[in-house]
Amino acid sequence: MSDTDGKKPLGLGGAPRSGQVKQSFSHGRTKSVVVETKRKRVVVPVAKPGTPGAPAAAGTASHLGDPSKRPAGITDAEMERRLAALRVAKAREAEDAARRAEDEREREEERARKRDEAETKEREERERIEAARAKAAEEERLRAEAAAEAAARAVQRKADVLGTTRRQPAQPAAAEKPAADGRPARNPAPAAPAVDDAIARAPMGAKPGLAPARNKTDREREERERNAKAKAGDEGRRSGKLTLNDALAGEGGRTRSMAAMKRKQEKARQKAMGFGNKPEKQFRDVQLPESITVSELANRMSERAADVVKSLMKMGMMVTMNQAIDADTAELVIEEFGHKVVRVSDADVEQAIEQTKDAAADLETRPPVITIMGHVDHGKTSLLDALRKANVVQGEAGGITQHIGAYQVVTDKGQKLTFLDTPGHAAFTSMRSRGAQVTDIVVLVVAADDAVMPQTIEAIAHAKAAKVPMIVAINKMDKHGADATKVRTDLLQHEIVVEAMSGDVQDVEVSAKTGMGLDNLLEAIALQAEILELRANPNRNASGAVIEAKLDVGRGPIATVLHQNGTLNKGDIFVVGEQWGKVRALINDQGERVDHAGPSVPVEVLGLSGTPSAGDTLNVVETEAQAREIADYRAKSAKDKRAAIGAATTLEQLMAKAKADQDVAELPIIVKADVQGSAEAIVQALEKVGNDEVRVRVLSYGVGAITDTDVSLAEASKCPIIGFNVRANASARNSAHQKGVELRYYSIIYDLVDDIKAAASGLLKAEIRETFIGYAQIKEVFKVTGIGQVAGCLVTEGVARRSAGVRLLRDNVVIHEGTLKTLKRFKDEVKEVISGQECGMAFERYEDIRAGDVIEIFEREEVQRTLA
Incomplete structure (x- = not known):
């Protein structure tokens, strides 16, 4: 079937329909295009x-x-x-x-x-x-x-x-006319003249009577209202909204706008509610030191720092907030802002530390502080172990105490005792001295088998200097050969008379090993503490002494502090020596964290800005600004003092010192220790090493691990670094290995001092020893071609050696000293000629010899010296 039959071609309902469209282009060109049209699907x-x-x-x-x-x-x-x-x-x-x-x-x-x-x-x-x-x-x-x-x-x-x-x-008569009863007549009411006056003043046509009075009252009321409105307008206060009638009711003149009236109302409302009132400026008494920073000056005046800087700029000074200005300039600024100047010196910052005397009612009994002193290895720490029922000796290197340990012991009767264990070695003299300064009672430990020794005498001297009562503990009574009587007798030589010998010093025989006499020792301490009546005020700012200080890698600077007064709390702000800080943590002798530490309680304090010196005093202040100011002042004073000492040296003194140093050999070293006390003790011990020819010079000493800075200093100075109970960090070890710096570690001070002494001994010049070996007498003098003057000699004593030194004596006077050029027997060159034989001798570069002269023959030997 074709399209010409009028029927549609077969296919699906949704198939597209096709057609042709003719497109036209320029210049008459055309083209046919096939177009398909698809049908829309409708749902x-x-x-x-x-x-x-x-x-x-x-x-x-x-x-x-x-x-x-x-x-x-x-x-x-x-x-x-x-x-x-x-x-x-x-x-x-x-x-x-x-x-x-x-x-x-x-x-x-x-x-x-x-x-x-x-x-x-x-x-x-x-x-x-x-x-x-x-x-x-x-x-x-x-x-x-x-x-x-x-x-x-x-x-x-x-x-x-x-x-x-x-x-x-x-009406003159009416006032004087008496009444009918003889009394004066009352004056007539004043209304009549007032009415007449009102009638006279009334407008024409008005009726006489009370109307004029009412009109006057109305006029007065209107006048009062106008006055009130005028007064309200003057004060700029309006009630209600401003209407058109009110705006037009004015008697002429310029009136305020609606916006202005609203602003007035808003200001009145704010004022009624108490808003917007600027606080009245406060004028203060500003304490002004000799020098002050701009920011601190603004803080003391309670002014903006920018305003203070602006004021200084007007004076012609271009300064910043962190810049310091002198007192005269600061005084001008203070007066410009209206404040009052109070001049103070830099030393007045110390007044922030409380120095008030405690009242007797505020004092409470405090535990006594007992320092154990004595010679090395006399059993001080072992005795304290027995009292504490602990074992500290094993923790000390070499079995000797090298730090001041502070411990608190509670007796069976509940009494608290604070013990300080000081080292007994001679190197720790300064540490023992600090221990004696903060103690109440000294327990002098003397071994019964060793009696009084040098450090025992030093401990006695420290106790006497500190005026501290003493208790003698005669230790090691369990050993064979212990003689307590000898100890008591030796103490008499140092003016220590014990009770057993009719004196006033208590003595107790004890044994730290067996525990014998420990109860008697505690009773003696309690008795002595009762006699001293030790009291302190716990309800005040704390003050105490730094027993020991060190630098911990994880916790920073740490100070062992023994409080003498007040209570130290966590969070207190304090100043200690040239450092300050805020108590971050308190650790007691058992390693436990506590929040408070009362009088006579030893604790470790964390939170310092730097490592203080052992022996510094800790005082609690009110604010961080005060603490920082006091610490800065102390550091500046110490720096100025050192500078003044250097400035006081004259040029002649410097030249003399330089000349003296040329003759003295120096061994430079750098010392780093774990705690401040050990570092000071090592430095003092090393300063004693040496003599007029050699000495040890400590370039630097400090607390903490060996760092790259120490290695750099050692490399520049060509000296070793001594570490006492510390080690170098990884970076410092690598740097020292690369730069060839020697690192030596020690944990016992004996070994350290001995090694340094041996090293210093190597700088000593060797000693030349001369040994006499013989005499020879010149018989004849010959002249030999090629040699010169030759002496024919007879060896009269000893032996003559070719390698020996000789002196030429003429009339027992030395006229030449030198060596032999030749030694011959007959025509042969020999090494030596014995006594009784003849030989020929010629001197090296000397020919003035005569018959009858005597030749002294000797040998020289070099002997290495050591420091005592």
Whole structure:
């Protein structure tokens, strides 16, 4: 079938229809293009079951739709699937619509609630403003009424005076006419003249009587109202809104705008509510030291630092906030800001440390501080171990104490005792000295088998210098050969008379090993403490002494402090020597963290800005600014003192010292130790090493691990680094290995001092020892060609050697000293000639020899010296 028959070609219903379109181009060109048109697929929505026009229930053929209207190629299953998807989409759309409606309802409720809250707040604010405005208006009205009443009274008094003046000449007889009963007649009412006066002043046509009086009252009221309005206008206070009538009611002149009146009302409302009032400036007494930074000056005046800088710039000084200015300039700035200057010196910063004396009622009994002293290896630490029931000796290197240990012991009776264990070695003299300064009682430990030794004598001297009572503990009574009587007798030589020998010094025989006599020792300590009546005030700022200080890698600078007064709390701000800090933690002798430390309680303090020196005093202050100021002042004073000492040296003294140093060999070293006390003890011990020819020079010493800075200094100075109980970190070790710097580690001070002494001994010049070996007498002098003058000699004593030194004596006077050029026997060169034989000798570079001279023959030997 062809298209000419008028029938459509066979095909699917959705097949595209084609046609041709003719396109035209320029220059008459055309082109035919085939165009296909596709039919749009229309999806008819299906109604829900049960509604008119809805498809029939499942199982029937009606739910599949009209097959004639169904797109071609769609099966029943596909149609069912599409209808199911459509129903699900419709249901989901309905759920979304419901959810959106619910959300919209909740949002509307939230908006309504916020709107109600805003309206409530606005209404409350409006009521508060209206109340303040009404209160202000009421006060103004009362003031206006009071002023009007006062003006009315003044007018009335004036009118009364005028009326009286007019009445007196008009009725002179009426005032003197007596009454019928003989009494003076009362004056007539003043209303008549007032009425007459009012009638006279009344306008024409007005009726006489009371009307003029009322008109006068009305006029006075109107005048009062006008005055009140004028006064209210002057004060710029209006009540209510400004209406058109009020704006036009003025009697001419310029009036304020509505915006200006609203601003006035707002200012009045703010003033009534107490807002916007600038605080009155405070004028202060500013303490002014000799030098102060700009920021600190602004802080003391409570002014802005920028304002202070601006003031200084006006004076022609371009400074910053961190720059220091002198006191005269600061005084000008303080006076410009209106404050009062109080001049203080730099030393006045120390006044921040509380120095008040405690009242007797505030004092409480405190535990005694006992220092154990004695010679090395006399059993001090072992005795303290027995009292503490601990074992500290094993923790000390070499079994000797090298730090000041502070411990607290509680006796069986509940009494607390604080013990300080000081080293007994001679190198720790300064540490023992610090221990004696903070102690209440000294326990002098003397071994019964060794008696009084050098360090025992030093301990006695320290105790006497500190004026501290002493208790003698005669230790090692369990050993064979112990003689306590010998100890008591030896102590008599040092003015120590014990009770056993009718003295006043308590002595107790003890044994740290067996525990013998420990109870008697504690009783003696308790008795001595009771006699001393040791008391302190725990309710004040703490003060104490630094027993030991060190630098811990993880915790920073740490100071062992023994408090003598007050209570140190966590968080307190303190200053100690040239350092300051805030107590970050307190650790007692058991290693436990505590929050408080009372009098006579030793604790480790964390939170310092740097490592203090052992022996420094710790004081608690109020603020960080005070602590920093005191520490800076102390550091500056120490620096100035060192500079003054250097400046006081004259040029002649420097030259003499340089010349003396040329003759003295120096061994430079750098010392790093674990604690401050050990470092000081090592330095003091090394300063004693040497003599007039050699000495040890400590270039630097400090606390903490060996660092790269120490290695750099050692490399520049070509000296070793001594580490006492410390080690170098990894970076410093590598640097020392690369630069060839020697690192030596020690844990016992004996070994350290001995090695340094041996090294210093190597700098000593060797000693030349001379040994006499023989004499020879010159018999004849010969002249030999090629040799020169040759002496024919007879060896009279000893032996003559070719390698020996010789002296030529003439009349027992040495005229030449040198060596032999040749030694011959007959014609042969020999090494030596014995006594009784003849030989020939020639001197090296000397020929003035004569017969009869004597030749002294000797040998020299070099002997290496050592330091004692």
